[in-house]
Amino acid sequence: MxxxxxxxxxxxxxxxxxxxxxxxxQDILLDTKPTVVTAEELNASSLRGSRAERVRGALRKRGDIGQDAELVLVREHRDGKGRVHQRFEQVVDGRRVYGASVTANFGEDGDLKKLRNRLRDRRNGKARRAGISAVDALEIARQRHFPAAPDVSAASTEGFVTTFAENDFYYQAPEVEEVVIARRGRNVIGYEVKLWSADSNELFHTLIGPNGRVLNVEDRTSRDQYAIFPDHPGNSNQVVVNGPGSGNAQSPNGWLFSGTQYRNYIRGNNVSAYLDRNNNNAPDTSSGAVTNGVFTTAASLNQDPSTTSNQYVAIQNLFYLNNRIHDILYTHGFTESAGNFQENNFGKGGFGSDSVNAEAQDGGGFNNANFATPGDGSNPRMQMYIWNLTNPYRDGDLDSDIVYHEYGHGLTWRMIGNMSGSISGAIGEGMADVLSILINNDDRVGEYSAANPNGIRSARYTNYPKDIGDFTGTSVHRDGEIYAATIWRLKALYEANGYTADQLMGDLVDGMNFTAPGPDYMDMRDGILDAVGGAKDCLVWEAFAEFGMGVGSSMGSRSASPSYALPSTCGGGGGGGNTxxxxxxxxxxxxxxxxxxxxxxxxxxxxxxxxxxxxxxxxxxxxxxxxxxxxxxxxxxxxxxxxxxxxxxxxxxxxxxxxxxxxxxx
CATH class of the missing domain: 2.60.40.10 (Immunoglobulins)
Structure with a gap:
């Protein structure tokens, strides 16, 4: 017909x-690609009111939302180029719509330039009530993730969020939020359950449908004078560096809190680094009081990391590396209003009280590390382990590759969001490696801790042999290598054209402002393109096309269809210079x-x-x-x-x- x-x-x-x-x-709203609306389609000059009012007006004009639709502004920040970026969540009858969001980008001239929206169908009507309770939802999530965890009772309910009683098994008290789920052409009420284990540092946000079926799981854990190793032993010697003190833009009050500190527990506005050898998820007994801000214990690398002096070295090194990456990323746009990690936000937007809790020599395992990222305003937790592949053992706290990698998970979860699953999870792993390889200018990751000159990845990132056509969806670390290798290639193109790795870092962070939650590889590419513009566009296209992410490439959860084509503006179109x-x-x-x-x-x-x-x-x-x-x-x-x-x-x-x-x- x-x-x-x-x-x-x-x-x-x-x-x-x-x-x-x-x-x-999956049939939930989160699995749909966001709709991208450009400035030309928006007719931005005809919009009036505040930035938020113009966003709502543009969406109403397109018919994406009705007059009574609720969009709640959850984040707004201004980048280093004067552009403003906003993120909204959709609300129906006071409940958050799971996965429904809008990101809006405003240019230096103040005009609305682009919208990315993933919203529920405005015609779906009232949401159907759930057939289970918040207590039932908690039990379903507990049985899925932590069946050995003890039962806990509801302690309080505020609005649509029920908080349960604290328990030693959990790092934070469990929470269950009543949410609207848009699926199969209708709205239903379900629950998002937040469980965070203490010992294993596993943080799960689990979506439970109205009849008790698990619909989605976000795994949010990605496995003043200091003597430190700038990179790691073998690549750099232990040197003494000064903290920035007060008055710098990245850390206005300096790195170190005033008052007495301890050599095995150093506290500051950006991070609290402490020893957790007994794996009780709290600082070990404090020792080695320091009142002058000098942490210069010398490392004895021929001795085990468990000696008292080497434990002190681990703490001062971990504290330094967390502060260094905080300040680097702050310079490039991961600021208070963008959701960074600080106790005091100095009135610059976002939510404070969320500096990193960094646990050194954690007794919960070997040969790994992890970083759990809750929402803005809650402390993330970094767990660093001993590596037992050599004699004596080696300490991951001395390896900047691993510390920067773990911090990178926090960056992408806060600036982009929904970085779990086979695709976005792999991007999170790859982007975490990117922090390490760009800052250290080294195409290997973790070579010190693993005692392997080629590092812990399947191949070095120079001349990396795979591309997006090799994506399998079965290993976020292996698939993530493809993304990291692409950026390593982009670094070479930048430097060959007069740009620096530092400029590339800024463009990568800036690109996250233009990327909707739950991205695929091409979404990341497009976010960078939106951020850079002009002369760098073709460099970005060249790097991504070289790894199969050119014009016309696509991917699903288990495979990808590569394209090595460049756009016509970059000499592509199948014929080198085709117009x-x-x-x-x-x-x-x-x-x-x-x-x-x-x-x-x-x-x-x-x-x-x-x-x-x-x-x-x-x-x-x-x-x-x-x-x-x-x-x-x-x-x-x-x-x-x-x-x-x-x-x-x-x-x-x-x-x-x-x-x-x-x-x-x-």
């Missing part, structure tokens, strides 16, 4: 929603009912192009970025409604074709 650009009476209804269209994946600006010709549109409410759309293009079907009424676009000429998309949904949609496709040169609207009904 051929489709016409009119309503076809007697045809079967094509029923689709933002959830149901992902029939092969093709003609969009593909789409034709032969068809629709066929497969079963009760299962339908297939088909069409062709005159040249290889991506496959997209856009449903403007539902703020949803199905996308398959594989370049091909025969296109077919199958949907599951409910019957009884008429749906309007557009067929779209983009060729290798980046030219977009759109045909429609078409309508289809029974």
């Amino acid at each position: 051929n489709l016409q650009k009119r309503l076809l009476s007697g045809a079967a209804i094509l029923a689709v929603s933002t959830a149901a269209a992902h029939a092969q994946e 093709d600006t003609t969009p593909p010709d789409l034709s032969n549109f068809g629709a066929r009912r497969l079963s009760s409410c299962r339908f297939r759309l088909t069409w062709n293009s005159n040249e290889p192009a991506t496959s997209q079907v856009r449903f403007p009424d539902y703020n949803y676009t199905y996308s398959d970025n594989t370049l091909k000429t025969s296109h077919s998309v199958t949907f599951n949904g409910s019957c009884g409604t008429t749906y309007s949609f557009y067929f779209e496709g983009q060729d290798a040169a980046g030219n977009l074709a759109s045909e429609g609207p078409y309508s289809y009904r029974r």
Whole structure:
């Protein structure tokens, strides 16, 4: 049956929603790609009011939200170029909509430049009540993650958040929040359960559906004068450095709190570093009082890390490295309003009381480290372990690669969010490595701790042998190497064109302002492109295309379809300097009912192009970025409604074709 650009009476209804269209994946709103709206589409000059009012106005004008929709501004910060970035959460009847968010970017001129929104369908109506209680939801999450944990009773309820009693098993008291879940074309009420174990430092945010099914799990744990190792033993000697003191922009009151400190427990505004050999998740008994701010215990590397003096060295080194990475990232935009880690935010936005709790020589394991990142305003926890691969053992607290890597998880969780799962989790691992390799200018990670000259990754990042086509979705560390190798290549391109690694670090952090939560590799690429603009654009494209993330590349949770094509503006389009600006010709549109409410759309293009079907009424676009000429998309949904949609496709040169609207009904 051929489709016409009119309503076809007697045809079967094509029923689709933002959830149901992902029939092969999870069916919650979080799994849909965000809709990106550019300045040209926004007609930004016609918008009036405050920044938040202009964002809401633009979304209403597009029909993405209704007049009564609630968008809550949860973060706003200004970057070093004077641009302002906002993040909103969607609220329905006072409850947060799980996974529903809007990020907005304003230029130096104050105009709204771009929106990325992942919102519930405004037509879904009231949310259906849950069939289970908050207590039931906690028990379901407990049985999934910590079946040996003791039962805890509800202690208090404020709004839609129930806090349970504190218990030694948990690092923080469990919380259960009642949320709205947009799935299968309707809104239901479920729960997000937050559990954080004390001993293993595992932090899980678990989404429980109205009937008790686990729908999604966010794993938020990613496994004044100081004598320190700037990199690690073997690459650098132990040297004495001065803390910045008060008055610097990154740490206005300096690194060190006033008053008595201890050699095995050093406290400051950015980090508290302490010994936790007995694995009780609290500082060991304080020893070695210090009143003059001098922590210069000498390391004895031929002795075990457990000697008293080497324990002091571990603490002073861990304290220094956490402060150093804090200040570096602060310079590049990971500031208070961006959600960084500080006790006192000095009135500069964001939430304070969340400096890093860094546990040195933690007794909970060997040969690893981890970093758990709660929301802004709650302290993250870094656990560093001894490595037992040599005699004597080696201490990860002396290895900046590992400390910077762990801190990197906190960076991406706070600035981007939803960095779990096979794709975003791998990006988190890769970006964490990026901090280490850029700051230390070394294409290896963890070579000191692991006693391996090539480090702990499958290959060094120079001439790395894999690309996005090798993505498997089975190992976030191995898949993350692909992202880190891409950025290492981008560093070489920057330096060959007169830029520095420090400038690249700034562009990477800035790019996170333009990246929606739960990104894939191409989303990260596009965020960097939005941040840099101008002369650096083609350098970014060249690096990503070299690793298969060029124009037309795409990925799913277990595999990726590589493309090595550059955009025409960078000499791409398949012919080195091709200036093709003609969009593909789409034709032969068809629709066929497969079963009760299962339908297939088909069409062709005159040249290889991506496959997209856009449903403007539902703020949803199905996308398959594989370049091909025969296109077919199958949907599951409910019957009884008429749906309007557009067929779209983009060729290798980046030219977009759109045909429609078409309508289809029974």
